[in-house]
Amino acid sequence: MQRFLNDPDDVVDETVAGFVRAHSDMVRLSAENPRVVLSNWAGTSGRVGVGTGGGSGHEPAFIGYAGRNMLDAVAVGELFSSPTAKTFHDAIRGADGGAGVAVLYGNYAGDNMNVKMALKMAAKEDIAVKTVVANDDVCSAPPEERDKRRGVAGEIFMWKTGCAKAALGGDLDEVIAAAQKAIDNCRSVGVGLAPCTLPSVGHPNFQIAPGMMEVGIGHHGEPGVRVEALADANAVAEDMVRIVLDDHNLPEGSEVAVLVSGLGATPVNELYVLYDRMAQAIEARGLKIWKPYVGSYFTSLDMIGATLTVMALDDELKTLLAHEAACPAM
Amino acid sequence: MGSQSGFRALETMLQVLHDPVMDVLNADFFADFFCLAADRLEEKRHALCALDGAIGDGDHGSSMAGGFAAITRALRQQNPTSAAEVMRIAAQAFLSEVGATVGPLYASGFLEAGRRLQGAEPLGPGQFGLFLAGCAEGIQQRGQAAPGDKTMLDVWLPAAQAAQRAASAGAGPAEIARLTAATARSACENTAALISLRGRAARLQDRSIGHIDPGAASGAVVIEALCDTVLSRLRHAGST
Numbered sequence: 001m002q003r004f005l006n007d008p009d010d011v012v013d014e015t016v017a018g019f020v021r022a023h024s025d026m027v028r029l030s031a032e033n034p035r036v037v038l039s040n041w042a043g044t045s046g047r048v049g050v051g052t053g054g055g056s057g058h059e060p061a062f063i064g065y066a067g068r069n070m071l072d073a074v075a076v077g078e079l080f081s082s083p084t085a086k087t088f089h090d091a092i093r094g095a096d097g098g099a100g101v102a103v104l105y106g107n108y109a110g111d112n113m114n115v116k117m118a119l120k121m122a123a124k125e126d127i128a129v130k131t132v133v134a135n136d137d138v139c140s141a142p143p144e145e146r147d148k149r150r151g152v153a154g155e156i157f158m159w160k161t162g163c164a165k166a167a168l169g170g171d172l173d174e175v176i177a178a179a180q181k182a183i184d185n186c187r188s189v190g191v192g193l194a195p196c197t198l199p200s201v202g203h204p205n206f207q208i209a210p211g212m213m214e215v216g217i218g219h220h221g222e223p224g225v226r227v228e229a230l231a232d233a234n235a236v237a238e239d240m241v242r243i244v245l246d247d248h249n250l251p252e253g254s255e256v257a258v259l260v261s262g263l264g265a266t267p268v269n270e271l272y273v274l275y276d277r278m279a280q281a282i283e284a285r286g287l288k289i290w291k292p293y294v295g296s297y298f299t300s301l302d303m304i305g306a307t308l309t310v311m312a313l314d315d316e317l318k319t320l321l322a323h324e325a326a327c328p329a330m
Numbered sequence: 331m332g333s334q335s336g337f338r339a340l341e342t343m344l345q346v347l348h349d350p351v352m353d354v355l356n357a358d359f360f361a362d363f364f365c366l367a368a369d370r371l372e373e374k375r376h377a378l379c380a381l382d383g384a385i386g387d388g389d390h391g392s393s394m395a396g397g398f399a400a401i402t403r404a405l406r407q408q409n410p411t412s413a414a415e416v417m418r419i420a421a422q423a424f425l426s427e428v429g430a431t432v433g434p435l436y437a438s439g440f441l442e443a444g445r446r447l448q449g450a451e452p453l454g455p456g457q458f459g460l461f462l463a464g465c466a467e468g469i470q471q472r473g474q475a476a477p478g479d480k481t482m483l484d485v486w487l488p489a490a491q492a493a494q495r496a497a498s499a500g501a502g503p504a505e506i507a508r509l510t511a512a513t514a515r516s517a518c519e520n521t522a523a524l525i526s527l528r529g530r531a532a533r534l535q536d537r538s539i540g541h542i543d544p545g546a547a548s549g550a551v552v553i554e555a556l557c558d559t560v561l562s563r564l565r566h567a568g569s570t
Contacts, residue, residue, distance in 0.1 A: 009392070077429045078389060084429040085437070109529060113434035113472060117425060200379070201388035 003302075008199035012056045012078055019063055023328040026067045033090040035076040035083060037063045039327075042072035042094055048166040048175045049073065049095030050102045052159060053088050054111060055080040057198075058219065060329035061298040065159050067327025069167040072101075079198050079301070080220050082110030088118035092129055100128035100172035104158050104179050106151025107135045130172055132179040134158050136186040136309060138247045139216025139225045152219050153261045153298040153309045154186030157321070160330075164323035178320060185312040189243045191236055192217035192224070192305035196264060215239060219263075219300050219307075233270065237277035240308045245285055250312050252286030257293070257321060259309040264299035266306055271295065274306055282310070291321060297329065354563040355453035360416040360461075361405045362563075367555035368398035374551055382544035385526060390544040393432050398552075400427035413451055413461075417444030431529060432545065435469050435482065442468030455503035458560055459493030462510070462553065466490040473528070480524035480538065482545035489514040489553045504564050511557035518542060518550035 005011060013034070020029050020037065030036035042049065053075025054062045062074045072095035075083035083091075088103070095101045101122075105111050115131060122129045134151025141148035151158075162179030170178065192214040195204035206221040208214050213236070216224030231239070250256070260275045262268060275294045282289060290313055298307065311317070371378070371394045378391030404423040410416045421440040424433055443464030447453070450460060466486040475481045492513035496506040519542065526538035529545075 078393075081389060081393075081430040082433075084426060084433050086426040087429065109473075110429060110431040110434075113431055114429055117434050117437065198388055200392075201383045203383070205383065205386070205388065 003199060005199055011199055012076065015056060015059065016063065016076055019059075019328070026326065026328060027063070030073075030090060030094050032094075033087055035087045036091045036094055037066055037074045037076060038094045039066040039068065039070065039072045041068050042066075042097075044072075044097045046099055047097050048099045048102060048170060048172050049092075049097050050104060050159065050163045050166050050175065051075070051088075051091045051095040052103065052105050052155070053077065053083045053091055053115075054106055054108075055082060055220075057196075057301045058299055060296070061153075061156070064329030065156065065327050067325065069323060069325035070163045070327040070330075071159055072097075077110075079200075082108065082114045085114040085117035085121065088114050089121040092118060092122045092127060093125070096127050100130070102162055102166070102172060102175045102179060103129060103131045104155070104162050105131065105133060106155055107133045107147075107149060108151070128172055130176045132158060132162070132176055132183060134183045134186075136183060136188040137218060138187050138189050138243055140218060140222065143247060150218055150222065151183075152188045152190065153259055153307045154183055154188050154311065156259060156293075156297055156330075157186055157257060157309065157311045158183040160325065161317055161320040164320035164325065167323060167325070168320075178316065182311065182317060182320075185317065186309055187244045187248045188307055188309040189215075189240050190217045190219065190224070190263065190305060190307040191215050191240060192221065192263065192303055193230060194265070194304035195221055196301035196303035198301070213305075216243070217305060219298070221300070221303070233273045234277045237274045238281050240274075240306075241278050241281040241285075244308055244310050245282070245287075248310060248312065250287060253288070254286075255288045255290040255313045255318070256282065257291045257311045257313055257317075258282065258289050259293040259297060259307075259311075260295075261293075261298045261307045261309070262296040263303040263305040263307065264296065265302040265304045266296075268295060271306060274308075278308060290318060293330075354455045354560070354567070355413060355458055355461075356451070357410045357412050357416050359559065359563060360413050361402075361410070363556050363559040364398060364401045364405060364416070364420060366559055367552045368395070368402045370551050370555050371395040371398050371548060374548075378544055378548050378551075381542055381547055385538050385541045386529065386544060389430075390432065390548060393428050393430060394548045394551075397424045397428040397433065397436065400424065412447075413453065414444045414448040417441065417447060417461075417464075431473065435473050436465075438472035439465035439468035439486070442471070455560060455564060456497050456501070456506050458556060459490060459497055459506070459510070461556070462486065462490035462493050475528050478524060479527040480521050480543045480546070481528050482543070482549040484521050484524070484543065485514050485517045485546040485549035485553065488517040489549075504561060507557040507560040507564075511554045514550040514553040514557075518546045521546040
């Protein structure tokens with residue numbers, strides 16, 4: 001596969017450099033740590049700061065969700081690899097406006113460990129920090145082991161609601177509660193059609209045979225629940241809706257937000273092909289789609305595939321989702 | 331038991347005072363060890379990345395080489411005077427340089443090693459098992475892996491046990507070093523037979539069989555560097 005690269009080892013730094021250059025109206029690099037992207041509104045005095053972080057290769061996540069009434073600080077890791085504890089710590093410091101910092105991140109071993117060590121560092125500086133760990137990926141563990149599930153595109157809803165709560169003057173506990181509610185109300189599933197390749201490795205580190213698809217695949221190619229022959233788009237869309245809603249078990253009449261994201265190398269038009277049938281299948285289950293999002297919101301390098309996220313809404317979540325915000329990714 | 335180990339400690343102290351060979355496991359020694367480990371990890375950067383590319387992300391060699399290079403830079407700048415201080419600096423350097431799971435795992439290992447070395451200095455040349463045991467404990471606490479999960483712990487734990495068993499059986503420092511290095515090497519080879527239960531390689535399940543765990547491989551490089559630094563010190567002091 002042909003790619004736009006210089007030295008593969010520089011790809012993260014060059015991504016971040018181009019990103020802050022392109023979006024200097026909303027974001028900047030931390031002066032202290034070139035692996036921390038700050039919103040231009042970060043550190044607003046008296047407002048709870050919201051930070052996150054994760055491996056690179058998921059653009060526009062995570063950096064693209066920094067902005068006004070959105071994330072204050074994003075810790076940037078190597079491709080598919082957690083940021084360092086120091087980088088998380090510097091992100092926390094950058095997000096802090098004196099009212100505490102909510103760190104909203106995904107459930108991965110590296111991120112968990114580095115955030116924990118960063119929290120210890122922040123405690124020494126008297127910054128109040130609380131966390132929410134996203135675990136919306138249905139196929140990564142059974143319902144009774146929800147704490148083992150990975151975080152995927154539901155993180156976007158978690159960030160949006162947590163940040164809106166902070167923008168509306170919520171205190172740290174209220175921001176954490178809103179973000180926790182958002183992720184608790186999210187379920188996601190991914191389907192992969194072809195693997196992705198880390199530029200420095202040069203070959204895919206997992207395989208999906210031609211003509212096959214992997215249902216339930218994770219954001220880094222973590223194995224799904226089924227490998228089977230690639231079906232037509234309508235059948236895939238219905239399967240994804242079934243997996244998500246069977247786990248969700250929402251009462252008829254519930255309002256939901258829906259997010260369909262490409263995994264990097266799936267054309268956007270195909271996402272609309274999927275969405276068309278997904279929306280019908282969701283409505284056929286008696287649910288009302290209050291707000292859909294379709295696009296490449298949370299990718300996995302050049303993986304071919306898509307994810308579906310459904311978030312159940314209440315009045316508070318609707319208010320928070322609708323609250324005015326601006327960031328490069330949305 | 332108590333009086334026996336107390337006696338041994340006293341004996342060690344007296345030997346240290348009278349014999350320059352015995353005062354080897356000081357800040358200088360550990361700085362040299364980190365230097366040698368950094369050089370060897372740099373040499374093996376691509377080989378370790380290739381191992382990792384087979385069952386993981388392919389960046390393990392770069393993480394380890396980068397992390398240990400950061401440690402040697404920090405040690406040169408800060409010039410620590412005790413082994414415990416070396417460990418604190420090493421942990422900080424690793425936390426600043428290396429993310430993923432490797433960063434916090436090694437940092438936790440060095441921090442625990444530092445806690446154990448604190449107050450135990452001066453150390454006799456056969457006491458480097460203290461460092462290994464600290465690393466193994468810190469890594470295990472942080473990562474919650476079990477022996478046999480096919481991780482770096484599958485090298486650190488047996489190496490630490492080999493060093494401490496040999497020491498309590500009365501082996502001399504050179505013999506302990508050789509035994510420990512050999513244990514690390516074979517423990518590393520043995521990970522090929524295991525199924526990955528941790529980290530990204532766990533997705534491969536049975537397919538991880540036949541591949542040496544990259545974290546175990548780099549762990550063996552580090553432990554061998556430690557043992558070789560002990561042997562080199564003993565040689566320089568004219569005693570093997």
